[in-house]
Amino acid sequence: MTSDARVSALSPPATNQSFARRFESALPYILLLPSAIFLLIFFAWPMVQALILSVRTPDGVWTTQYLERMVRDVNFTDALRNTFLIILIAVPLQFVFAIAMGLLIQAKLKASGLFLYFWTIPLAVSDLAAGLVWLAIFSDRGFLNSVLRTTGIMPIAFSWLSFENYGTLLMAVVIAELWRATSIVMVIVVAGLQLIPNDYLEAAEVFGASRWQKIWNVMLPMIRPSLQVALILRTILAFQVFAVVIALAGRSMPVLASEAYNRYGELNSNGAAAYALVILIFSLLTTGLYLRALRTSEEEMGR
Amino acid sequence: MGEIRIEGVWKYFNKGKVAALKDISLTVEDREFMVLLGPSGCGKTTLLRCIAGLEYPERGRIFIGGRDVTDAPPRSRGIAMVFQSYAVFPHLNVFENIAFGLRMQKRPNEEVTRRVNQAAGLMRIEKFLERYPAQLSGGQRQRVAVARGLVMEPQVLLMDEPLSNLDALLRLQARAELKRLLQEVETTTVYVTHDQIEALSMGDRIAVMEIGEIVQVDVPKEVYENPATLFVGGFIGTPPMNFMRGTVKSVNGASAITIGDQVIHAALPAHFQTGQDLLMGIRAENIEASTQSSPDAVPARVLVVEPLGSHLLLTAQVGDTPIKVQTRIDFPVVPDQTIYLKLESNQVRWFDAETGVRFESGEKMSVV
Numbered sequence: 001m002t003s004d005a006r007v008s009a010l011s012p013p014a015t016n017q018s019f020a021r022r023f024e025s026a027l028p029y030i031l032l033l034p035s036a037i038f039l040l041i042f043f044a045w046p047m048v049q050a051l052i053l054s055v056r057t058p059d060g061v062w063t064t065q066y067l068e069r070m071v072r073d074v075n076f077t078d079a080l081r082n083t084f085l086i087i088l089i090a091v092p093l094q095f096v097f098a099i100a101m102g103l104l105i106q107a108k109l110k111a112s113g114l115f116l117y118f119w120t121i122p123l124a125v126s127d128l129a130a131g132l133v134w135l136a137i138f139s140d141r142g143f144l145n146s147v148l149r150t151t152g153i154m155p156i157a158f159s160w161l162s163f164e165n166y167g168t169l170l171m172a173v174v175i176a177e178l179w180r181a182t183s184i185v186m187v188i189v190v191a192g193l194q195l196i197p198n199d200y201l202e203a204a205e206v207f208g209a210s211r212w213q214k215i216w217n218v219m220l221p222m223i224r225p226s227l228q229v230a231l232i233l234r235t236i237l238a239f240q241v242f243a244v245v246i247a248l249a250g251r252s253m254p255v256l257a258s259e260a261y262n263r264y265g266e267l268n269s270n271g272a273a274a275y276a277l278v279i280l281i282f283s284l285l286t287t288g289l290y291l292r293a294l295r296t297s298e299e300e301m302g303r
Numbered sequence: 304m305g306e307i308r309i310e311g312v313w314k315y316f317n318k319g320k321v322a323a324l325k326d327i328s329l330t331v332e333d334r335e336f337m338v339l340l341g342p343s344g345c346g347k348t349t350l351l352r353c354i355a356g357l358e359y360p361e362r363g364r365i366f367i368g369g370r371d372v373t374d375a376p377p378r379s380r381g382i383a384m385v386f387q388s389y390a391v392f393p394h395l396n397v398f399e400n401i402a403f404g405l406r407m408q409k410r411p412n413e414e415v416t417r418r419v420n421q422a423a424g425l426m427r428i429e430k431f432l433e434r435y436p437a438q439l440s441g442g443q444r445q446r447v448a449v450a451r452g453l454v455m456e457p458q459v460l461l462m463d464e465p466l467s468n469l470d471a472l473l474r475l476q477a478r479a480e481l482k483r484l485l486q487e488v489e490t491t492t493v494y495v496t497h498d499q500i501e502a503l504s505m506g507d508r509i510a511v512m513e514i515g516e517i518v519q520v521d522v523p524k525e526v527y528e529n530p531a532t533l534f535v536g537g538f539i540g541t542p543p544m545n546f547m548r549g550t551v552k553s554v555n556g557a558s559a560i561t562i563g564d565q566v567i568h569a570a571l572p573a574h575f576q577t578g579q580d581l582l583m584g585i586r587a588e589n590i591e592a593s594t595q596s597s598p599d600a601v602p603a604r605v606l607v608v609e610p611l612g613s614h615l616l617l618t619a620q621v622g623d624t625p626i627k628v629q630t631r632i633d634f635p636v637v638p639d640q641t642i643y644l645k646l647e648s649n650q651v652r653w654f655d656a657e658t659g660v661r662f663e664s665g666e667k668m669s670v671v
Binding site: 197199200202203204205206207208209210213217218221222224 | 355356357376377378382383384386387388390392393394395403404406407408451455
C-alpha cells in the first residue's frame with residue numbers, strides 16, 4: 001500500500017517532465033513547420049505541377065511529345081547556344097570584375113566606401129530597367145551612336161542590336177548582364193574578404209608575400225566558400241537570363257527562358273514547361289559540378 | 304648580426320591624439336632573448352609591431368643588424384613572427400604552412416622539403432605535416448606557428464604572447480620547451496608578454512613597459528630584486544613587493560623611519576632629510592615572521608592565512624598597511640594573532656614617495 005501510494009504521488013511530475021522534454025526536442029520542428037508548409041504549397045507543389053505539365057497531356061496521358069516538339073523547334077538550338085554563350089562569357093567576367101572591385105574596396109583607398117555605394121546601385125535596378133538603360137545606349141539612335149557620330153569616329157550609325165550583327169548583339173547583352181549582375185557577386189566577395197582576420201594578412205606580409213602573392217595565396221583561398229556560393233547563384237540565375245535579352249534583342253536572340261515565355265504566350269503551357277525542365281536540369285547539373293569542383297575539404301571546414 | 308637598435312621611437316594612434324610609444328630607445332643584442340613585459344595597453348605589442356614593420360613609427364629609427372629598416376616593409380626586414388592567434392592558414396596543411404615563407408621566396412622544392420622537415424623535427428610535429436590546422440590542438444597549432452618562423456632562419460624572431468591562448472598546464476610545459484628551443488637556435492628574439500612569470504623564467508633581459516614608456520631594462524634577477532620604480536615592484540613577483548609609507552625621523556641622534564606609530568631604526572643615506580616621506584619596499588620572502596617579540600622586530604596583526612602547499616602566505620597589518628609575508632608551512636599562526644616581523648635589512652628597497660622611483664643604494668641602507 002505504502003509503496004503504491006508513493007508511486008502514484010511521484011508519477012504525475014515524472015510524466016510532466018518527460019512531456020516537457022519531448023516538447024523541447026520537438027520545438028525546432030514545430031517552429032519550422034509554418035515556413036515548411038508555406039514552401040510546400042507555394043513553391044514545391046507548383047514546381048512539381050509545372051514539371052508534370054512537360055510530360056503529361058491535359059487528358060492525363062504520360063508523353064514525351066512536348067519535349068520532342070521542343071527539341072525539333074527551329075529556335076531550340078539557338079536558344080541553347082545563346083544561353084550557354086552568355087553564361088560562358090558573362091559569368092567568368094563577372095567574377096574577374098567582382099574580385100577586382102572587392103579587392104579595391106578592401107584596399108581601403110580614399111573614398112572606397114563611395115565606390116561600394118556606386119557599384120551596388122545596379123542591385124536596386126530591375127532586370128528590365130537595366131535592359132532598357134542599355135537599349136538607350138545601343139539602339140540605332142542611342143547614346144553610343146550619337147557619341148560616335150559627333151566625335152567623327154563612325155560617321156554612319158551602326159546597328160549594334162540587329163540580328164545581322166550577332167557579335168555586337170551578343171556583346172551588348174553581355175555588357176548589360178555584367179553591369180546588372182556583377183555587383184551581387186562583388187557584395188558577396190566583399191563580405192568574404194571582410195571576414196578574413198587581419199592576422200592572416202599580416203602573417204602573409206611578415207612571411208614575405210608580395211601584394212599579388214597575398215591575394216593569390218591567402219585572400220582568394222580564404223574566400224573560396226563565398227566564391228562557391230556566388231558562382232552557384234550567378235550561374236543558376238544566368239540560365240534564367242530573360243528580361244535583359246528581351247529588352248535589347250527582342251526576338252532576335254532566343255534564350256531558354258524567353259522561349260519558355262513565348263510558348264506560354266502562345267497558350268502552350270506544356271511547351272513552356274518543357275523549357276523550364278531543361279533550365280532546371282542544367283541548373284542542377286552545374287550546381288553539382290561546382291559543389292564537387294570547389295569542395296572545401298572536411299579538414300578545412302572546422303576553422 | 305641580428306642586433307636590434309630602437310632609437311627614440313614615437314608612435315601615435317587616433318590621429319595623433321594618443322601616444323602609444325613615447326620616445327622608446329632599446330637595444331637588443333645579437334642572439335639575446337628580450338622580453339617586453341607590461342600590462343595590457345602599455346604599448347608592448349605596438350613596439351613589437353613597429354619592429355615587424357606592421358606599424359610605422361611617427362618619429363625615431365629602427366635598425367636590424369645595423370641596417371635602417373624604419374621604412375622597410377615587413378618582408379625585407381629579415382624577421383619572422385609568431386602571432387598571438389598563431390594565424391596558421393586554415394586552407395594549407397601543416398607542411399605548406401611551415402613552407403609558406405620559403406614558397407613566397409620561390410625556393411627550390413628539395414630545399415623547402417629539407418628545411419620544413421628540419422623545423423618540424425625541432426618542434427616535434429613531423430607526424431602532423433599532412434594535417435590541416437582544424438585537426439590540431441591549440442598546442443600543436445602553436446608549434447606550427449613557431450616552426451613557420453624558425454624555418455625562415457630569421458635574423459630576428461618576434462613573438463606576440465605565443466603562450467597566452469594555451470591552458471595553464473600546457474602553458475607551463477610549452478614555456479620550458481620554448482626556452483630550450485630558443486637556446487638551441489640562438490636567434491635574436493623579442494618576446495611580448497603580460498605574464499611576469501613567463502618573463503622571469505625565459506628572458507635574458509626584461510624590458511618593463513608602462514603606458515608607452517620603458518621603465519626598466521635589466522636581467523630578470525635585477526628586475527625582481529631591484530625594481531626601478533614602485534610600478535615594477537608591484538607588477539613583478541607573486542605576491543608583488545610590499546610597500547610601506549614612512550617618514551624619516553631622528554631618534555636619539557640615530558636615523559629612523561616611522562611607519563604609522565612603529566619606529567624602525569635604520570642606517571639611512573646621509574641625503575635623506577628628517578621629515579622626508581619614503582616608501583619602504585620588501586618582498587614577502589624577505590620577511591621573517593616569529594611568534595616571539597624581539598627588539599628588532601615589528602609587531603603585526605595577522606589578517607589572512609593562506610596555505611599554498613609549500614609555504615604559508617600571510618596577510619598581516621603593520622600600522623594600517625596590509626603586507627604579505629611568506630613563512631614555513633608549519634608556522635603556528637591564526638588570524639587576529641600578533642606576530643613579529645624581522646625585515647632582511649639588505650633586501651629592503653627605498654622609493655621616493657612622490658615619484659615612485661627607487662633610490663640607488665649607493666650607501667648602506669640597513670634596517671636595524
